[in-house]
Amino acid sequence: MKLEKAVSKNKNRVDELMRVTRWWISGLKDEYAVDRFLKFYFAYEMLVAIKKYKKGKKYEEFRKMYLDNFYYLDIYCKHKGYENIDDIIDKCPQDKKGGRISIRWVRNSLVHEKSGEKDLAEKLAVCSADEFGLKVLGAIKKIIYEEIGLSFD
Known part of the structure; x- marks a missing residue:
């Protein structure tokens, strides 16, 4: 009853959130970490658009509110103890803000195949895909609650 009411009141928003959820589920099911990372990123970008956030x-x-500030992969992969991560990070062109390697840089390098950067980006995507997916899932749950009032607790 509560679900029906929420869906009928927010049909357009529910459709958008279902698309986000389908991308996330597609990522969850994918056996390849790089593809998982990209699908989770698509879901993330759609959430940003739903909440009408812009760059800057x-x-x-x-990121702070919905992803627990999970954005810079150099820190995460180092903390995780990923093999040869220091060598990988040293070879990456650093993000302009504070010399950090962001999920956005990884996504752009994977999708646009910048020469010499794709292999490095793949290694970072493999290292972080599952944790990124968990953060995006948390964001999906929060935003579903905020947008249509349904809780997963």
Whole structure:
């Protein structure tokens, strides 16, 4: 009853959130970590659009609020103890802000195949795909609650 009411009141928003969820589920089912990472990234970008965040401070605010500030992969992969991560990070062109390697850089390098960067980006995607997916799932749950009032607790 509660679900029916929420869906009928927010049909367009529910459709958008279902598309996000389908991308996330597709990522979850994918056996290849790089493809998982990209599918989770698509879901993430759609959530950013749903919440109408833009680049810059608001974008950073979104990451803090919905992803527990999971954005820079150099710290995560080092903490995880990923093999040869220091060598990989040293070879990556650093993000302009603070010399950090972001999920956005990894996504762009994977999708646009910048010469010499794709292999490095693949290694970082493999290292972080599952954790990124968990963070995106948490964001999906929060945003579903905020947008249509359904809780997963």
